[in-house]
Amino acid sequence: MEEKIIQTRHIYKGHVVELDVHEILLPDNTRSKRELVNHPGAVAVVALDSDQQVFMVRQYRIGAGKILLEIPAGTLNHQESPEDCATRELQEEIGYKPGKLESIGGIFVAPGYTTEFIHLFLATDLSEAKLDGDADEFIEVERIPFEKTLDMIKGGTIQDGKSISALLQVARKLGK
């Protein structure tokens, strides 16, 4: 089932997105094209406080054309480990750092056309530790009872894929 890349045309290299068009050899030896976004990868974190509340961020998302409610997340810096990235993003976005950070797997967001893989974490044992965030990010932070986030997924109020994958995995882990 493998596809072999036989030629690559670099279309665009931007701030977040790099687009290539690959000519590929299919398993039956015919040729086809694959458009592929190169992405450095990212992290997303369910940060749970001692009252079983989750830190969520509201942010305008151009891809959705509206404000979405998401768990804190961000793109890996060059040579940054997913764990370091998770800790940094929490400090930048919600002003807390985790005493405990557990991997809860990860997701390919759209493996047909982007390389992006998001490492998912559960962060607990939170303590205040603010870092300055990106200048072009305008976010609002709120704490929502964990059980309520599950209702918000079911009701369609939370529509962000990484947030749904991560929150539902944590629900299973905690037996909720």
Add this chain to the structure above:
Amino acid sequence: MEEKIIQTRHIYKGHVVELDVHEILLPDNTRSKRELVNHPGAVAVVALDSDQQVFMVRQYRIGAGKILLEIPAGTLNHQESPEDCATRELQEEIGYKPGKLESIGGIFVAPGYTTEFIHLFLATDLSEAKLDGDADEFIEVERIPFEKTLDMIKGGTIQDGKSISALLQVARKLGK
């Protein structure tokens, strides 16, 4: 928190992916750039047979650089409803059509840089009805007991975001 698009540069228009770079006005009236993939949207379907087995497809994914195990899914055709698309994709990919098709919400896969929204469905009451699929898709279909897919998510064998979101929502719906 809204961002206003003030100018758009069309970078590329391909088979699946269309890339624009937007100059935007941020809430503080400064300017920034957003790279955005325009995508027609898609569907993904948890197809459950009468033995509580789920149809899964193995497919080489260039974005992952490997074969992934995913629920059946596909891109919306022009003016096609999500329900029609779900029924068509099931017929093409697994050779069955649903007697019952329930919406289980949807996900923005990466709202920072793509417009793609995936409509998620639960399909039951399946009956055989094969349609020919895309010529450049090489997939292997298998049936996996539903409970096992949950273990495969936990163990990291299933890493596809839409599949994880959809299977975990169905698990909650069925009380599994």
